[in-house]
Amino acid sequence: MRLALCSGPPGQRRRAAVVTNVAAPPSKPQTYANGKVVKVAPSHIRNFSIIAHIDHGKSTLADQLLIKTDTVENRDMQAQYLDGMDLERERGITIKLNTARMKYVAKDGETYALNLIDTPGHVDFSYEVSRSLAACEGCLLVVDASQGVEAQTLANVYLALANDLEIIPVLNKIDLPGAEPDRVKREIEEVIGLDCSNAIYASAKKGLGIAEILEAVVERVPAPADNRGKPLRALIFDSYYDAYKGVVVQFRVTDGELHKGDLVKFMNTGCEYDIVELGVLNPKPVEVDALYAGEVGYLAASIKQVADARVGDTITLKKRPAEEALPGYTEVQPMVFCGLFPTDADQYTELREALLKLQLNDAALRFEPEVSSAMGFGFRCGFLGLLHMEIVQERLEREYDLDLITTAPTVVFKAVATDGTETVVDCPSKLPPGNRLASISEPYVRLEVITPKEYVGSIMELAQQRRGEYVDMQFLTETRTTLVYNMPLAEVVTDFFDALKSRSRGYASMEYAITGYRENDLVLLDIKINGEMVEPLAAIIHRDNAYYVGKALVKRLKELIPRQQFRVPIQAAIGARVVASESIPALRKDVLAKCYGGDISRKKKLLKKQAAGKKRMKSLGRVDVPQEAFMAVLQINRESSPDE
Numbered sequence: 001m002r003l004a005l006c007s008g009p010p011g012q013r014r015r016a017a018v019v020t021n022v023a024a025p026p027s028k029p030q031t032y033a034n035g036k037v038v039k040v041a042p043s044h045i046r047n048f049s050i051i052a053h054i055d056h057g058k059s060t061l062a063d064q065l066l067i068k069t070d071t072v073e074n075r076d077m078q079a080q081y082l083d084g085m086d087l088e089r090e091r092g093i094t095i096k097l098n099t100a101r102m103k104y105v106a107k108d109g110e111t112y113a114l115n116l117i118d119t120p121g122h123v124d125f126s127y128e129v130s131r132s133l134a135a136c137e138g139c140l141l142v143v144d145a146s147q148g149v150e151a152q153t154l155a156n157v158y159l160a161l162a163n164d165l166e167i168i169p170v171l172n173k174i175d176l177p178g179a180e181p182d183r184v185k186r187e188i189e190e191v192i193g194l195d196c197s198n199a200i201y202a203s204a205k206k207g208l209g210i211a212e213i214l215e216a217v218v219e220r221v222p223a224p225a226d227n228r229g230k231p232l233r234a235l236i237f238d239s240y241y242d243a244y245k246g247v248v249v250q251f252r253v254t255d256g257e258l259h260k261g262d263l264v265k266f267m268n269t270g271c272e273y274d275i276v277e278l279g280v281l282n283p284k285p286v287e288v289d290a291l292y293a294g295e296v297g298y299l300a301a302s303i304k305q306v307a308d309a310r311v312g313d314t315i316t317l318k319k320r321p322a323e324e325a326l327p328g329y330t331e332v333q334p335m336v337f338c339g340l341f342p343t344d345a346d347q348y349t350e351l352r353e354a355l356l357k358l359q360l361n362d363a364a365l366r367f368e369p370e371v372s373s374a375m376g377f378g379f380r381c382g383f384l385g386l387l388h389m390e391i392v393q394e395r396l397e398r399e400y401d402l403d404l405i406t407t408a409p410t411v412v413f414k415a416v417a418t419d420g421t422e423t424v425v426d427c428p429s430k431l432p433p434g435n436r437l438a439s440i441s442e443p444y445v446r447l448e449v450i451t452p453k454e455y456v457g458s459i460m461e462l463a464q465q466r467r468g469e470y471v472d473m474q475f476l477t478e479t480r481t482t483l484v485y486n487m488p489l490a491e492v493v494t495d496f497f498d499a500l501k502s503r504s505r506g507y508a509s510m511e512y513a514i515t516g517y518r519e520n521d522l523v524l525l526d527i528k529i530n531g532e533m534v535e536p537l538a539a540i541i542h543r544d545n546a547y548y549v550g551k552a553l554v555k556r557l558k559e560l561i562p563r564q565q566f567r568v569p570i571q572a573a574i575g576a577r578v579v580a581s582e583s584i585p586a587l588r589k590d591v592l593a594k595c596y597g598g599d600i601s602r603k604k605k606l607l608k609k610q611a612a613g614k615k616r617m618k619s620l621g622r623v624d625v626p627q628e629a630f631m632a633v634l635q636i637n638r639e640s641s642p643d644e
């Protein structure tokens with residue numbers, strides 16, 4: 001497959017159009033970067049982003065660009081500077097898109113403002129990538145020269161193409177002994193169809209090729225169109241909550257200009273606010289007096305209501321409003337749901353506030369109140385995948401100091417009742433009762449795996465175990481293969497990625513897209529502990545797996561639930577039929593310890609008394625289920641793969 005990506009000298013076509021449009025420089029010079037006054041006309045602005053497969057070196061390259069342009073002093077530099085969250089640094093991954101404005105004096109002697117938007121690479125966060133790409137005119141496509149094209153390389157290139165961006169290929173990690181930049185260059189040309197004749201060889205770690213990259217950004221990324229004369233239109237691509245400033249909104253100005261003190265209107269919500277602070281991220285906030293078409297910046301306007309300034313909304317001026325809002329972003333649909341409950345019931349309101357604030361910073365997060373007899377009041381939350389879920393949970397615990405219990409994640413099923421009504425089931429308890437249930441459908445994905453050919457057999461076996469249906473296999477290059485499967489999402493979002501990595505020694509990569517719903521023989525597996533149904537442990541699974549999963553689950557729960565003073569039976573059931581059961585033996589106090597010698601009837605009496613006490617405790621006793629038990633369902637899948 002070849003796509004006509006780089007027809008003609010990159011960047012020039014669109015840049016030529018811009019040059020003829022260049023109007024007078026901004027009426028008022030503005031301050032940014034180390035307090036220096038710099039005039040920025042659109043012809044001297046470059047908005048670009050870095051896209052890559054996970055771990056190919058985006059954040060390290062961003063660090064180098066910041067150092068090379070003196071945006072961040074070397075002594076202040078810490079690895080992955082733009083990954084501001086502790087969580088991002090600890091895990092070594094980018095979660096949020098991050099922006100930085102750099103001042104760069106190019107070889108032509110001119111000073112340029114380069115707006116860099118760093119993006120995450122993991123499949124769960126691809127919606128962040130698409131948002132940042134919409135704010136750019138070009139991007140650096142970073143490919144690890146020791147690995148080559150991977151699944152997210154392809155997915156991100158398609159996103160860049162959809163946004164009509166200029167793509168500059170960068171072959172990173174050429175310092176590695178195993179690097180084969182020439183081979184990988186050919187691979188990019190063959191697989192993606194991208195002209196790599198002027199690809200840049202770089203090592204973000206050693207600082208090689210950085211000057212060439214900066215020059216290429218200036219030369220090849222088109223300048224933004226000069227729309228300064230038009231009524232203001234600025235697209236919000238991100239926002240976050242600041243305890244002092246209220247909601248801080250990040251945006252890209254497409255048309256017109258805005259100044260500190262202006263009365264702005266959010267076109268979709270209709271809310272109006274006076275701008276209190278206007279600035280650019282450098283990458284720390286630096287205040288400016290005005291921002292013009294083509295620029296990227298932030299504003300604070302004492303916005304208290306999180307819902308007033310939504311990502312995707314258009315900002316305009318009250319006194320000279322634009323007629324039409326910019327097309328926003330397509331809403332992302334969360335595919336994985338789980339219950340979040342505070343361990344301490346008093347923290348319910350705090351959890352709601354925290355979720356509201358987090359949602360502002362994370363457009364894909366959904367939540368609605370949920371009440372469960374076992375867990376009390378909490379929220380049913382929707383995520384894009386398991387990593388996303390883990391990250392949100394960890395952010396809530398760290399940034400908002402909450403103690404949470406998470407229930408096992410589930411995908412969104414659709415159930416049809418006997419009377420024909422359809423229910424969206426994002427929680428097993430929403431399933432209509434068995435006698436009224438006609439059918440259940442589950443979401444399917446088209447899964448693409450790129451792997452070195454020696455792992456093909458083992459990966460096919462894994463895909464089959466996970467109810468995958470083979471669609472296609474193609475040789476990408478001589479040594480690497482693409483495998484395509486149709487697979488239920490429920491099988492992909494659990495631990496499929498981990499299993500794939502372990503079977504391919506980390507070399508395979510994957511990407512998936514939802515294709516639709518399909519009816520399957522799915523059943524509700526209930527779990528009873530001490531005779532009581534524990535709703536949060538219930539799961540909707542395929543009938544063929546129900547017996548096995550039920551058996552493995554009760555066994556695992558037996559290990560996880562602490563012993564009580566009484567015997568605790570654990571059962572897995574489909575409807576009224578118990579498919580597996582185990583029991584946790586009671587803790588036994590030696591009531592005969594003090595009874596030296598003594599006669600047998602005295603001992604019998606003591607034992608009888610103990611048995612009666614336990615019986616009473618059993619009927620009244622509450623079994624506290626530990627957090628790990630709610631995740632036990634996930635571990636079952638892992639255990640089901642024979643090689644693990």
Ligand SMILES: Nc1nc2c(ncn2[C@@H]2O[C@H](COP(=O)(O)OP(=O)(O)OP(=O)(O)O)[C@@H](O)[C@H]2O)c(=O)[nH]1
Pocket residue numbers: 052053054055056057058059060061080092093094095119120121122172173174175176202203204205206
């Ligand atoms: N040898 C070598 N290692 C590099 C180079 N660039 C990055 N790395 C290493 O590769 C790993 C991943 O780099 P990151 O910059 O975190 O990758 P990323 O693409 O930003 O990853 P995500 O943000 O998680 O998508 C880190 O351990 C880096 O030190 C390079 O040029 N040479």
